[in-house]
Amino acid sequence: MATATYDGVEVEVNDEGFFTDPSAWREEMAPIIAKEMGIDELTPDHWRVIRFVRDRYLETGGGPTVRVLGKTSGVTVKELYRLFPKGPAKEAAKIAGIPKPVGCI
Amino acid sequence: MTDSIQKISIIISQGSLEGIYPGLIMANGARAEGIDANLFFTFFGLDAINKVRHEHIKLSSVGNPGLHFPTWLGGFPGVSKIMTQYMESKMEKLDIPPIPEFIEMISDTGAGLYACKASVDLFGMSKDDFIDQLDGIITVGDFYQLASGGQMLFT
Numbered sequence A: 001m002a003t004a005t006y007d008g009v010e011v012e013v014n015d016e017g018f019f020t021d022p023s024a025w026r027e028e029m030a031p032i033i034a035k036e037m038g039i040d041e042l043t044p045d046h047w048r049v050i051r052f053v054r055d056r057y058l059e060t061g062g063g064p065t066v067r068v069l070g071k072t073s074g075v076t077v078k079e080l081y082r083l084f085p086k087g088p089a090k091e092a093a094k095i096a097g098i099p100k101p102v103g104c105i
Numbered sequence B: 001m002t003d004s005i006q007k008i009s010i011i012i013s014q015g016s017l018e019g020i021y022p023g024l025i026m027a028n029g030a031r032a033e034g035i036d037a038n039l040f041f042t043f044f045g046l047d048a049i050n051k052v053r054h055e056h057i058k059l060s061s062v063g064n065p066g067l068h069f070p071t072w073l074g075g076f077p078g079v080s081k082i083m084t085q086y087m088e089s090k091m092e093k094l095d096i097p098p099i100p101e102f103i104e105m106i107s108d109t110g111a112g113l114y115a116c117k118a119s120v121d122l123f124g125m126s127k128d129d130f131i132d133q134l135d136g137i138i139t140v141g142d143f144y145q146l147a148s149g150g151q152m153l154f155t
Helices: A027-036 A044-060 A066-072 A077-083 A088-095 B019-031 B045-047 B077-091 B099-108 B117-122 B142-148
Strands: A001-006 A007-012 B007-012 B036-041 B112-116 B137-138 B151-154
Touching: A001 A027, A027 A044, A027 A088, A044 A066, A044 A077, A044 A088, A066 A077, A066 A088, A066 B099, A077 A088, A077 B099, A088 B019, B007 B019, B007 B045, B007 B142, B019 B036, B019 B045, B019 B099, B036 B045, B036 B142, B045 B099, B045 B112, B045 B117, B099 B112, B112 B117, B112 B142, B117 B137, B137 B142
Parallel strands: B007 B036, B007 B151, B036 B112, B112 B137
Antiparallel strands: A001 A007
């Protein structure tokens, strides 16, 4: 198991860099993870999506798909891809400290 | 990461439900992974982006051994419709969107949607027959240029 250090705290992550223990995540870590992925600044819209996927994960045990995000987060699919160019569901999950969403859609 | 796929170009050449969905799922899945994607609709695959016809894409119930029922049964009136509705209801439960919504979503992900000029001419269609998300009616040569540097999939 790999580890990463964010905001001075060492956390366990999997091979792709997703948190294995979502409870180890803190908001201060998000901008650092984002920067690693090439997202230099987290805007209020980024935060809206990050909080949404995290809340959804804590409620249901899984991160939402892009379709669900587009329909329920208040951010359109087009905007989601502008905010997270390398895949909104995947990138938002990584920044929010939750596992990579499973599913093909 | 250097040997990972960066770009995919997918050709959709069939007009049946089972002929269209795989290419759409591959394209959407590519974008979800941050892979660039372009779609080229050719021959009967044009129905997927035809603004009237794409609401009525049917499963082929004749000559489709995967359905595991006799060919004569598949030819009865209404069988294709019933099988299509059955399949659509199963897909909805799995969060797979209907074709028109799926194509709009794929366009919103930033994927390119292109119609094959030769097929458009062959069927006597024009730009007005297609959905607004269409990025262009282009030649095979143009599509190969767009595909340059990536992988191609024919479906």
